[in-house]
Amino acid sequence: MKRKLATIKPAKGKLGILIPGLGAVSTTFIAGVEAVRRGLAQPIGSLTQMGTIRLGKRTDQRSPLIRDFLPLANLDDLVFGGWDIYNDNCFQAATTAGVLDPKLLKAVKPLLASIKPMAAVFDPNYVKRINGPNVKQGASKWDLAQALRQDIRDFKKSSGAARLVMIWCGSTEAFRKPGAIHATLQSFEAALKSSHPDIAPSMIYAYAALQEKVPYANGAPNLSCDVPALLELSRKNETPICGKDFKTGQTLMKTILAPGLKARMLGVSGWFSTNILGNRDGEVLEDPESFKTKEESKLSVLDHILQPKLYPTLYRDLYHSVKINYYPPRGDNKEGWDNIDIFGWLGYPMQIKIDFLCRDSILAAPLVLDLVLLMDLAQRCSTLKGIGIQEWLSFYFKSPITPAGLYPEHDLFIQLMKLKNTLRHLKGEDMITHLGLEYYD
Numbered sequence: 001m002k003r004k005l006a007t008i009k010p011a012k013g014k015l016g017i018l019i020p021g022l023g024a025v026s027t028t029f030i031a032g033v034e035a036v037r038r039g040l041a042q043p044i045g046s047l048t049q050m051g052t053i054r055l056g057k058r059t060d061q062r063s064p065l066i067r068d069f070l071p072l073a074n075l076d077d078l079v080f081g082g083w084d085i086y087n088d089n090c091f092q093a094a095t096t097a098g099v100l101d102p103k104l105l106k107a108v109k110p111l112l113a114s115i116k117p118m119a120a121v122f123d124p125n126y127v128k129r130i131n132g133p134n135v136k137q138g139a140s141k142w143d144l145a146q147a148l149r150q151d152i153r154d155f156k157k158s159s160g161a162a163r164l165v166m167i168w169c170g171s172t173e174a175f176r177k178p179g180a181i182h183a184t185l186q187s188f189e190a191a192l193k194s195s196h197p198d199i200a201p202s203m204i205y206a207y208a209a210l211q212e213k214v215p216y217a218n219g220a221p222n223l224s225c226d227v228p229a230l231l232e233l234s235r236k237n238e239t240p241i242c243g244k245d246f247k248t249g250q251t252l253m254k255t256i257l258a259p260g261l262k263a264r265m266l267g268v269s270g271w272f273s274t275n276i277l278g279n280r281d282g283e284v285l286e287d288p289e290s291f292k293t294k295e296e297s298k299l300s301v302l303d304h305i306l307q308p309k310l311y312p313t314l315y316r317d318l319y320h321s322v323k324i325n326y327y328p329p330r331g332d333n334k335e336g337w338d339n340i341d342i343f344g345w346l347g348y349p350m351q352i353k354i355d356f357l358c359r360d361s362i363l364a365a366p367l368v369l370d371l372v373l374l375m376d377l378a379q380r381c382s383t384l385k386g387i388g389i390q391e392w393l394s395f396y397f398k399s400p401i402t403p404a405g406l407y408p409e410h411d412l413f414i415q416l417m418k419l420k421n422t423l424r425h426l427k428g429e430d431m432i433t434h435l436g437l438e439y440y441d
C-alpha cells in the first residue's frame with residue numbers, strides 16, 4: 001500500500017543558526033563548519049554529513065548518503081549569530097576555550113571574529129560561578145522576551161537568512177521542577193509579565209524562538225522548552241522543539257554498552273561513573289544546583305535501558321552513581337572512568353573498567369550540526385512541523401523530551417533506527433524491520 005508522502009519544501013536560501021551561549025561547544029561547531037567548507041578538515045561524527053541510509057532489500061544495493069537522500073541545507077548556506085554574557089567575539093571565545101589548534105583557528109579567524117554576541121538574557125540565580133557585562137536590562141521578563149524576538153528579526157534581516165534555527169549551547173541552569181506557572185501558555189505568559197522567579201533565561205529564549213516560528217533545540221539538561229506551556233506553543237505555532245542535553249562522552253558509552261549487556265541477559269549490580277573536567281562547563285557544574293540538573297539527566301539513562309521492573313533479578317539492586325569534578329589542568333579534555341560490576345551464569349561476578357579520554361566539545365560539535373540541519377528539515381516538512389516534540393531526534397540527547405505519559409527511548413541503536421525509519425517514512429520508502437524471511441522464499 002502506498003503511504004501519503006510528506007511534502008518537504010526545498011532548502012532554498014541561507015539558514016541562520018542562532019545560538020544562546022557562544023562558548024566551547026558553539027565555537028568548536030562554527031569553526032568546524034568553516035574548516036570543512038574550506039576543505040581543511042572532515043565533518044567526522046556527523047551523521048548527516050558522513051552517514052548513509054539503506055533503502056529497500058539488502059540485495060538492492062541502495063545506500064545513499066543521508067544528505068543526498070533528503071533536501072538538507074548545504075554547509076555553504078549556513079550563517080551564524082548568538083548571545084553571550086561576555087563580549088568576546090567567537091574567535092576570542094574559541095581561543096579561551098582552547099579546544100582547537102591555534103593554527104586551525106587562525107585559518108577560520110575571519111568568520112569567527114565577525115560573530116559578536118548580542119546582549120544575553122541572564123539571571124545569576126540560575127547560573128552561579130560566572131558573570132559577564134553583556135546582559136540585557138528590561139522592566140520584566142516579558143520585556144526581555146520581546147527584546148529577544150527583536151534580535152531574532154534583526155538577525156534574519158542583517159544576515160539575509162531565509163530560515164532560522166535556534167540551539168541552546170548556554171551553561172547548565174540550576175535544577176527546577178515544572179510547576180503551575182509552566183502548565184499552560186496562558187499561565188506562562190502571565191508569569192513572564194510578573195517576572196516570576198521560576199522562569200529561567202533559557203525558557204525566555206525558547207519562548208521568543210517559538211513565537212518567531214524558529215525551531216528550538218536544547219543542548220543542555222535544564223528544562224528550557226521541556227514544559228507543557230512551551231510544548232503547547234510549539235504545536236500551536238507549528239514549530240519543532242527537541243532536547244535535552246547532548247549525548248556525548250560517558251553517557252554515550254553507557255547507552256552503547258548497557259543495551260549490549262541487557263541483550264545478553266547479563267546482570268548489573270553497580271555502575272560507578274566519575275569525571276574530571278576543566279572547562280567553563282566544568283566550572284559551572286561545580287555549583288550543586290547546576291550539577292543536580294546534570295545528575296538527573298545522567299542518572300535516568302540506565303533505568304530506562306535496563307528496565308529493572310521487567311528484569312528484577314538482573315537489575316533491581318543496581319547501584320548507580322555519577323560524579324563530575326572540576327579539574328582545570330585538563331581543560332576541555334575530559335577523562336571519564338566507569339567501573340561496572342556485572343554478573344553472569346549462576347550469579348558469578350565480573351567487572352568492566354572504562355577510561356575514556358575524550359574531548360567534550362569535539363564530541364558535541366557534530367551533534368549541533370546534525371540537529372540544526374534536521375530541525376530545519378522538520379520545519380520544512382508537512383509531516384513533522386506540526387507535531388511539536390521531534391522525538392525521532394532522541395539519538396542526540398541524554399534526556400530525550402517525550403510527551404506526558406510516554407517513557408523516553410535511550411538505547412542508542414533503537415534511537416538510530418527510529419531516526420532512519422523516520423527519514424524513510426518521509427520519502428515513502430519501506431521501514432527496515434530486519435525480518436528478512438523474504439530472502440529465503
Ligand SMILES: NC(=O)c1ccc[n+]([C@@H]2O[C@H](COP(=O)([O-])OP(=O)(O)OC[C@H]3O[C@@H](n4cnc5c(N)ncnc54)[C@H](O)[C@@H]3O)[C@@H](O)[C@H]2O)c1
Nearest residue numbers: 021023024025084120169170171172220246248280281360
Ligand atoms: N560538551 C559536551 O560534551 C556537552 C554535552 C552535553 C551538554 N553540554 C552542555 O552544553 C552547554 C555548553 O557547553 P560548553 O562546554 O560550550 O560550555 P561553555 O561554558 O564553554 O559555554 C557556555 C556559554 O554560555 C554562556 N551563557 C550562560 N548563560 C547564558 C545566557 N543566559 N545567555 C547567553 N549565554 C549564556 C556562558 O557565558 C558561556 O560562554 C552546557 O550547558 C553543557 O552542559 C555539553
